[in-house]
Amino acid sequence: MTPxxxxxxxxxxxxxxxxxxxxxxxxxxxxxxxxxALRALAQSAGISHRQFDGFALASFTTxxxxxxxxxxxxxxxxxxxxxxxxxxxxxxxxxxRAARAVQAGDASIVACxxxxxxxxxxxxxxxxxxxxxAQDAVYPxxxxxxxxxxxxxxxxxxxxxxxxxxxxxxxxxxxxxNALRNPNxxxxxxxxxxxxxxARPVADPIHLFDCxxxxxxxxxxxxxxxxxxxxxGLSFARVLSTIERHHAFAEDDVQYRxxxxxxxxxxxxxxxxxxxxxxxxxTYDDYPVISMMQFEDLGFCGKGEGPDFVRGHxxxxxxxxxxxxxxxxxxxxxxxxxxxxxxxxxCMRQVxxxxxxxxxxxxxxxxxxxxxxxxxxRGLSSGAVILAGESR
Amino acid sequence: xxxxxxxxKRKDPLARTPRPLLPPSARSxxxxxxxxxxxxxxxxxxxxxxxxxxxYPPRDACPxxxxxxxxxxxxxxxxxxxxxxxxxxxxxxxxxxRMPWRQGIVAADCGPSIIASLHGGCVEGSxxxxxLQLDKAGQxxxxxxxxxxxxxxxxxxxxxxxxxxxxxxxxxxTDGRNPVAPALAKALLxxxxxxxxxxxxxxxxxxxxxxxxxAIEGVEIVPLDLTDEQSVADLAADIGAxxxxxxxxxxxxxxxxIFDKGAARRLTETLDxxxxxxxxxxxxxxxxMLARGADxxxxxxxxxxxxSVYALAAQPAFGTMSVSHAACLSLSHWxxxxxxxxxxxxxxxxxxxxxxxxxxxxxxPKVAPGQLAEAVVDGLRxxxxxxxxxxxxxxxxxxxxxxxxxxxxxxxx
Numbered sequence: 037m038t039p040x041x042x043x044x045x046x047x048x049x050x051x052x053x054x055x056x057x058x059x060x061x062x063x064x065x066x067x068x069x070x071x072x073a074l075r076a077l078a079q080s081a082g083i084s085h086r087q088f089d090g091f092a093l094a095s096f097t098t099x100x101x102x103x104x105x106x107x108x109x110x111x112x113x114x115x116x117x118x119x120x121x122x123x124x125x126x127x128x129x130x131x132x133r134a135a136r137a138v139q140a141g142d143a144s145i146v147a148c149x150x151x152x153x154x155x156x157x158x159x160x161x162x163x164x165x166x167x168x169x170a171q172d173a174v175y176p177x178x179x180x181x182x183x184x185x186x187x188x189x190x191x192x193x194x195x196x197x198x199x200x201x202x203x204x205x206x207x208x209x210x211x212x213x214n215a216l217r218n219p220n221x222x223x224x225x226x227x228x229x230x231x232x233x234x235a236r237p238v239a240d241p242i243h244l245f246d247c248x249x250x251x252x253x254x255x256x257x258x259x260x261x262x263x264x265x266x267x268x269g270l271s272f273a274r275v276l277s278t279i280e281r282h283h284a285f286a287e288d289d290v291q292y293r294x295x296x297x298x299x300x301x302x303x304x305x306x307x308x309x310x311x312x313x314x315x316x317x318x319t320y321d322d323y324p325v326i327s328m329m330q331f332e333d334l335g336f337c338g339k340g341e342g343p344d345f346v347r348g349h350x351x352x353x354x355x356x357x358x359x360x361x362x363x364x365x366x367x368x369x370x371x372x373x374x375x376x377x378x379x380x381x382x383c384m385r386q387v388x389x390x391x392x393x394x395x396x397x398x399x400x401x402x403x404x405x406x407x408x409x410x411x412x413x414r415g416l417s418s419g420a421v422i423l424a425g426e427s428r
Numbered sequence: 429x430x431x432x433x434x435x436x437k438r439k440d441p442l443a444r445t446p447r448p449l450l451p452p453s454a455r456s457x458x459x460x461x462x463x464x465x466x467x468x469x470x471x472x473x474x475x476x477x478x479x480x481x482x483x484y485p486p487r488d489a490c491p492x493x494x495x496x497x498x499x500x501x502x503x504x505x506x507x508x509x510x511x512x513x514x515x516x517x518x519x520x521x522x523x524x525x526r527m528p529w530r531q532g533i534v535a536a537d538c539g540p541s542i543i544a545s546l547h548g549g550c551v552e553g554s555x556x557x558x559x560l561q562l563d564k565a566g567q568x569x570x571x572x573x574x575x576x577x578x579x580x581x582x583x584x585x586x587x588x589x590x591x592x593x594x595x596x597x598x599x600x601x602t603d604g605r606n607p608v609a610p611a612l613a614k615a616l617l618x619x620x621x622x623x624x625x626x627x628x629x630x631x632x633x634x635x636x637x638x639x640x641x642x643a644i645e646g647v648e649i650v651p652l653d654l655t656d657e658q659s660v661a662d663l664a665a666d667i668g669a670x671x672x673x674x675x676x677x678x679x680x681x682x683x684x685x686i687f688d689k690g691a692a693r694r695l696t697e698t699l700d701x702x703x704x705x706x707x708x709x710x711x712x713x714x715x716x717m718l719a720r721g722a723d724x725x726x727x728x729x730x731x732x733x734x735x736s737v738y739a740l741a742a743q744p745a746f747g748t749m750s751v752s753h754a755a756c757l758s759l760s761h762w763x764x765x766x767x768x769x770x771x772x773x774x775x776x777x778x779x780x781x782x783x784x785x786x787x788x789x790x791x792x793p794k795v796a797p798g799q800l801a802e803a804v805v806d807g808l809r810x811x812x813x814x815x816x817x818x819x820x821x822x823x824x825x826x827x828x829x830x831x832x833x834x835x836x837x838x839x840x841x
Contacts, residue, residue: 160519164452172459173485175452176569177545178529179520180513187513188533188543195511195552239515286491289510289535412485413533413541 044306048135049272050423051258051265052080053384057220058253058369062153066097067109069151069371073254074110077147081258081268090116090146090259092134094126094373096162097152116143120373124320124408125280126150127255127377128419132278134259144264151254152372159250162372169412180239182322183247185410187239190325192290194241199343201241204324205232207359208245208366210351211321215363217353217393222251222369245366246323253371255381273384273423276401277306280419288414294326294407295418296333304335307422309401311335314422316358316386316396318379320407321366326415327359330405334420358396361386379404380421387425400425430548430580433588435596435622436725448721448770449522453565458486461500462568466560467813473540475501484540484570505558506537509550509572522564525722529586534558534572544570548584561590562811564721564771566764582809591811592730592773595620597672602652602709604628606677607784608734608797610640615801616673617646619809622726625667627652629659654678654705664712669720673808674713675732678705681749681786695748702752703759706733710763721770730773730808733760734800737778737821741828741835745790764813775807780820793819 054076056069070093078085091114093103101109103119116137120126127150134146152158163181165171178184193199209229215221227245235244258270265272279302281295296303304310311334319327319334328342336357337345351359362368362382365375383404385391391399405420455463465472474483476490477497489496512532518524530546534556542558550556556572563569571590573581582593594616601609604626613624624647628635631651641647650667653659680701684694717728738746739753757776764774781787783794795818803817816822827835 163519164454168456169485171452171454172456172462173570174543175520176563176565176567177531177543178515178527179452179518179523180515180529180531181519183517184513184515184531187515188511188531191513191552192511192533236516237514238517239513242513289541290533413543 042306045135045139045275045277047262048139048275049260049262049265050131050275050384051260051270051272052077053381053388054080054256055220055381056151056254058222058251058371060154060222060249060251060369061156062252063155064153064252066095066151066153067101067106069153069252069254070095070098070106070149071110073149073151073256074147077149077256077258081270083268085110085112085147088112088145088147089114090134090137090143092118092120092130092146092148094120094122094130094150094376095152096121096123096372097158114143116146122376122408122417123373124322124376124415125406125417125419126373126408127380128278128280128406128421131259131275131380131421132280132419135275135278138259138261144260146259147256148259148377149254149256150374150377152252152374154250154252154371167411170410174412182410183239183242185413186323186325187242189291189414190241190323193292193325193329196292197340197343199325199328201233201243202229203328203343203346204246205229206346207324207327207351208232210355211360211364212367214353214361214394215367218362218368219393221363221367222249223363223367242323248322248365248370248375251369251371253369253374255371255374255377257377257381257384271388271390272426273387274426274428276309276422276424277303278419278421279303280417282417284418291414292329293339294329294333294415296330296405296420297339300333300335303420303422309422314401314403315399316361316383316402318360318364318383318402318404320376320379320405321360321364322370322375322407324366326407330407334403334405353394353396361391361394361396376406376408379406383423387423389425400428429578430584432580433583433596433725445720446525446722449525450565450769450771451522451563451567452520453567455567456486458488459568461486462560463562465500466562466568468815469810469812470502471505471559472500473503473538474498475503482536482538482540484536484542503536504538507534507542507556507558507572509546509552509554509556510535512546512550512552526585526589532572542570544572545586545590547571547573547581547587549574549578549581562773562813563590566768566773592673592775592808594673594805594808597621597726597729598623598625598670599673599675600625600627600667600671600713601675601677602627602654603677603679604637604641604649605635606679607637608782608800609677610637610644611797611801612675612677612804613641613644613647615798615805617644619805621646623648625650625671627663629653629655654708655700657708660708660712664716668713668716671713671717672726672728673730673732674709674717675734675804676706676709677734678702679734680752681746683746684748686747695751698748698752699755703755706756706759710759714763714766717772718767718770721772728770728772730775731763731767732775732777732804732808734777734779735760737780737816737824740778741824741832744839773811773813775812776814777804777807778814778816778821778825780818780824795820
């Protein structure tokens with residue numbers, strides 16, 4: 037059985053990148069954050085939110101509500117509704133589903149909204165109730181949460197491919213430099229490699245600056261057809277191609293590659309480009325080892341060459357490989373499921389030429405990826421999107 | 429090499445006793461297949477009946493063939509530690525007091541990748557031995573130990589959380605008149621228990637093992653009459669806060685026929701000595717043990733009930749004993765739940781007929797007191813909940829699982 041050839045995303049565009057500035061802790065609910073994102077979408081698009089006839093939600097903290105309840109909460113009456121509880125890959129998934137919905141005419145304008153609150157005890161509760169496999173077989177072993185899971189993945193990657201902490205540190209230090217140009221980033225102080233190396237250990241080899249900071253915030257964008265955007269007078273980014281994959285490479289004892297490696301050929305073939313044509317990359321950076329893994333699996337270097345790739349490139353906004361130009365989750369903060377949308381929203385701004393202080397000089401084609409859901413011992417989901425500016 | 433743990437210093441009477449906390453205890457219903465194995469000290473994983481693949485974590489469908497027939501099956505214990513980490517930061521209150529905690533991914537020889545807590549001696553890339561342990565919440569966790577025995581291995585702080593090792597702990601044996609008491613006291617002291625209190629009612633009445641008991645260094649005879657609420661309360665007031673492991677040896681084995689005149693009275697007497705005795709002990713010693721579940725090296729850690737295997741299946745020749753032990757077993761399950769918030773384990777020890785005077789008429793195989801004592805120590809060191817001592821006990825247990833009606837009809841010993 038050969039898979040059917042996928043139709044292109046011709047004519048599908050993303051518009052109105054929205055970020056609701058993050059806060060370390062919030063006394064507000066997830067609904068409050070999502071509502072603000074929705075309002076920003078409507079205001080920037082110059083239409084009423086009631087004209088969004090599609091709504092895709094990603095959040096960990098709306099319980100007991102799902103997307104359905106939120107339609108009443110927000111006064112929406114969509115004819116297409118989705119709830120994407122997929123954390124770090126939720127942005128790519130929402131985008132993919134919304135793209136097909138607008139292509140098929142099931143919806144005209146889909147609001148993809150992601151956000152979470154962060155009360156004082158939210159993060160602990162999320163960790164303790166993350167998945168059945170985690171409850172049964174991971175969390176009772178020291179309750180290290182994602183830090184412990186990624187520590188094992190990082191340790192194995194270091195043993196296998198010779199990555200050093202300094203290599204991870206280079207990515208973290210660079211992202212902090214990028215974040216200093218992003219007024220919305222929670223991290224405001226420069227980070228040196230010495231500080232990175234001297235940070236307190238969290239779960240060896242993960243140290244403090246390898247970890248994202250949980251926070252409250254929201255990210256959002258609209259998906260529509262090109263003619264809709266033009267009729268509303270909105271600038272936009274084109275969707276050249278996307279991939280998603282879940283639970284790939286189950287045979288690996290410890291995860292050293294993600295599902296991208298499975299689908300990467302299709303990603304570039306559909307976009308009609310090569311990896312070398314990509315001007316900037318927003319990886320899913322919950323930990324730097326995962327960014328390094330993405331450089332390999334997204335085709336920028338071979339498997340195991342990640343450490344050398346990092347040593348050979350500069351990752352600043354004006355570097356040889358502009359990467360996580362907003363500062364990424366490591367320096368902006370991880371607002372729950374919004375973390376899976378941060379890279380897409382920044383990538384949109386870049387190819388639309390509206391990134392302001394973080395704008396990359398030459399930003400015609402951008403790639404954003406998602407990764408998520410440590411159900412047991414590995415991140416199960418991977419996705420990626422290639423976006424281009426209007427002129428392409 | 430594990431650093432030997434030091435015995436506890438004398439307790440500072442002004443210091444606050446830390447409140448016991450429990451590790452995260454949410455489990456799926458299916459995961460309790462692991463609980464069953466861990467309670468008995470077996471390493472069992474689900475194995476698909478159709479494609480014979482071993483699976484972990486517990487599932488309700490086989491990821492290879494989608495069969496739902498996934499019985500927990502004893503599995504090979506070997507594996508290789510692929511990657512390990514030392515967790516130093518957590519939001520969980522229980523683990524926060526026990527940092528750092530080592531955890532790793534073990535590629536099990538039988539197939540699955542198993543995230544396990546690690547003994548300090550485990551090295552990345554080396555072979556390890558897997559086990560299932562019950563944690564302080566009574567829930568199952570996978571644990572990996574090095575293949576080779578090393579010195580003081582049982583003193584590993586993570587392993588000690590998952591066991592009830594008698595080392596540096598103080599014991600109360602509740603009925604010194606039970607013929608197994610001297611053997612138990614000796615075995616526990618050999619296992620480096622610091623002190624063994626042995627309760628004796630009406631000490632002026634001599635009994636068979638008395639001289640033997642009194643001769644053991646580390647044993648202290650204390651007055652304890654399980655049929656007298658005041659006596660139990662008095663002893664608890666005196667030594668309750670020094671009892672880390674309580675071994676209830678109360679027994680009252682008398683041959684009574686159900687149609688005998690006065691049989692009901694005999695039953696009541698038996699129940700008073702055993703069932704009500706256990707209740708009195710629970711009331712007097714339970715609360716203080718519960719409160720001392722996290723009280724340092726010699727925290728309260730286990731309650732042991734010696735039961736006849738005929739608690740599980742009535743033995744007509746010893747009917748009152750069967751009834752009383754069955755009732756004690758029910759009380760045991762009750763008490764286990766009540767002790768759980770303190771992280772105190774309850775171990776039921778099911779024995780076949782003992783090689784003692786009351787079983788004079790019963791043919792072998794019988795359980796020697798020394799054999800029982802060693803089994804108790806082994807069970808504590810492994811943190812078990814249910815142990816079966818002797819061939820007769822294991823036979824009853826297996827027959828009960830195979831066909832309880834056959835066991836009932838065959839009766840007899």
